[in-house]
Amino acid sequence: MKQEHIVIIGNGIAGVTLARHIRKLSDKRITLISSETDYFFSRTALMYVYMGHMKWNHIKPYEDHFWKKNRLELKNDHVEHVDAKNKKLELKSGENFSYDKLVIACGSKPNKFGWKGQDAKGVLGLYSKQDLDELEKYAPNNKVCKRAVIVGGGLIGVELAEMLSTRKIPVTILVREKHFWNTVLPDEEAKLIDRHIREHHIDLRLEKNLEEILTDENGKAKAVKVKETGEIIDCDLVGLTPGVSPNIDFLKSSTIELNKGVLVNEYLQTNETDVYAIGDCVELREAIGERPKIQAVWYTGRMMGETLSQTLCGNPMKFKPGHWFNSAKFFDIEYQTYGWVFPEPKDGHTDFYWEHEDGKKCIHIHFEKESRKFKGINTFGIRLRHEVFDYWLTKEATVDEVIINLKKANFDPEFFKQYEKQIQQKFKVSKN
């Protein structure tokens, strides 16, 4: 029997997780195609290379000999066209590459909203290895880059600000919302992050939008104009970080059905037979629970990879992610979330908020008013145990049970101060 050839476009967390799991389950031929880097690296760790915490080699989760040893073929090329009818890929190198099963795991690209000057030199997002190279070129130090302006108040924006500030480059952030990442975080947490960003000497401008990027005679960014005030801010670098969207332009010439992302059913299958999609580039036809149809999240990419490997190895499996969780770090403050906490409690829900007097730690819980069923928690500056919250969410614990047993979920290092008593006290006073 002919060995089945599975081709994966993209070597990010989704594609690599899939490849590893298929290898564990089978002997199929597996090829990963990417034009970004030869070897898989952790995208979330790009920032640490620029900050000097790590070198490029450190952010590669597997040693280079891993791929050969596990018979995972790596191809450095760019897919220009997918011919799903003939099961062929046209590559930039001119090669025609055939597959038996195709998995699209090509990730996202930074959003651009049609601003004037958005494609100028010195304007970049922070997503790829190439973005990092550009950043080194335009912002190696504070002499070449006297100021940077970041547009967009989200996770990548704050990472970019932290990165630039380690090279002592003054940073201005323009945020559309009232507070930082206010589209996701409730006001209390968003304000806490506002304060912490400013503590790091970042010029944070709230409720400010970008009007246009001004360029010099060489086509390089030299300033930005703020929409609300008309103010011109001189700068040598503009970071565009207002989110990402699926990187699917190369699929527009194909017969694969697209919307904002590659449309897939619950088996992560596209409209074309033997073509699947996973990770950031996916748009689910049917939303799952409260999850958005497009989720550019590391964990989602990994879970899709884990799931699809089963389907491709003869055990068809629907993508059924468990309870929502996520994490991030804002300069020195760590953030974790389990279950759903929205900017405002949903109808019939209410919330409980506790903040430490130092203004750097807090927890925010949402729960159902009537049944007191626990819905989710945001935690800043205190580490919590994933396993325990997953268990509470599954058994639909009440908020009271969660608060009483909060200590069980503490994941801070040994000897750290614990705040459960304070939290329980405040809960007693405010919610009984």
Next chain:
Amino acid sequence: MSVDVNMSVTGDSAENLSLQQKLSTALGLIGLFIMTLSAFNIGFQPKVLWMTLSLVLISVGIIWYAKDLYAGKPEGIKNDRIYFKSLTNRGFWAYVLGLVFTGFYIVLYFYPSLLGLNKDGENTGVIALFDPLSKALSGNPASQWFVYGTLYTLAILGFGIKFLWKYRHSRYHILRTFSVMFFQLSFAFIIPEVMARLNSDNFSLPYYNLVNIWPLNYYNFEQYRVDEFISAGAVGIALLIFGVASILVITPILTYKYGKRWYCSWVCGCGGLAETAGDPFRHLSDKSQNAWKLERWLVHSVVVFVVIMTTAVVHSYLKTDQYWLSGSTFLISVGVLLSLIFAWVMIFKREQIQKDAKYAAIGFFVLIIALIVLHFSGMIDNIFLLEAETLRSSYGFAIGAIFSGVVGVGFYPIFGNRVWCRFGCPMAAILGFQQRLFSKFRITTNGGQCISCGNCSTYCEMGIDVRAYAQKGENIIRSSCVGCGVCSSVCPRGVLKLENDSRDGRINSKEILLGNDVDLMDLVNQK
């Protein structure tokens, strides 16, 4: 030793030194300069003044520099630009410092006369500079080891304070740093010196740092020491018993409860120096699988070496029948003990050890049995009598001096700060064996939160690829882990926690991480 500054000749780092950092560096270097000059018999008088001045300048330099570097900045991880600096990224200054350290150790171990040690007559040079302090503590003039001990303690205290500032957001680091500072200052430095004061013509105890346990302290059971212990009556016998109990009773109990960290990063002097003065170099350890393989073979070979060496040395004087324990009884006891350990591992822990560890264990066991057979066939004398002394001196040279000192500390800026602990320390290997096979300690991975960023692996001074476990949702249970806790600190997503917990589910191999479909997790993880 205070040269923990960035004097990078590349990039724009150098000019980032603040005025205070420049001044504090200058102070520290002046202190070192005084000490260096004294080696040339400049004849600083009064010595008390110059010695004090030198030590104070070095300490103030380090502490002031650390204060300017960390105080006043928000609490958090301070690893910015580490890989851009010459000193911390194997650049020019790293090699300069490495050569200086290496040279210092070679002089210390093999040419102490260059430091001013005179066999007959009074000290000169650097050693003479330290005479006043030594006389104040023990009543005796200084030796090269006293000078070394003083500088070693100074390094742990000075850079300990720097470490405390750097990690002031973590009470785990604060407590363990105070702990190593305390044990170095008291048990390793002051107490043994003061104990020497108790010695008289009819009472004498060997120099004994109570927390320097055999086999790290490989000479603890040599004849001259054992004789001194015995002649010192009840106190001496108690110390001797403590020395044996330390390794056979105390360490297994503490390691069972807390993992080997109770020793390696809370008590041990080698660990103490590595965690404080060596901290700027922790990321330089090699994380490759090849390095891990080398580590397993090398460190366990040292254990075998030290066990055979010690057995041979002890046997060589016990067989003279001046002691209540006869040579034969001793050999049989060692054989029985090792057989019991071997049998226990092979019967109960087979599945948990690597293939190469099994081969090594079998080889070791065969060797021991062979020696005992040789003993009773009467051929042992030829082997042990000739070789006990040779074994001892070659161990002292190769392991005690070259490995732990010249390479272990001398190469901090090149191979990282735990080269000795990882590749050479037999104590760490024995504690690691206990930790791997019967301890409650583990580093717990927090469900599915890992993002594979690699900070944990990069900053693991023992070269453990922590990420390899964390990204699979597995707990980290490795014999080499010294429990420094830095992986947990540098993790940006709160994924790692060092803890002592029940042994159920301590080792948890997982393929599908928490957060995915529960049916899928069941399907794949439960096989």
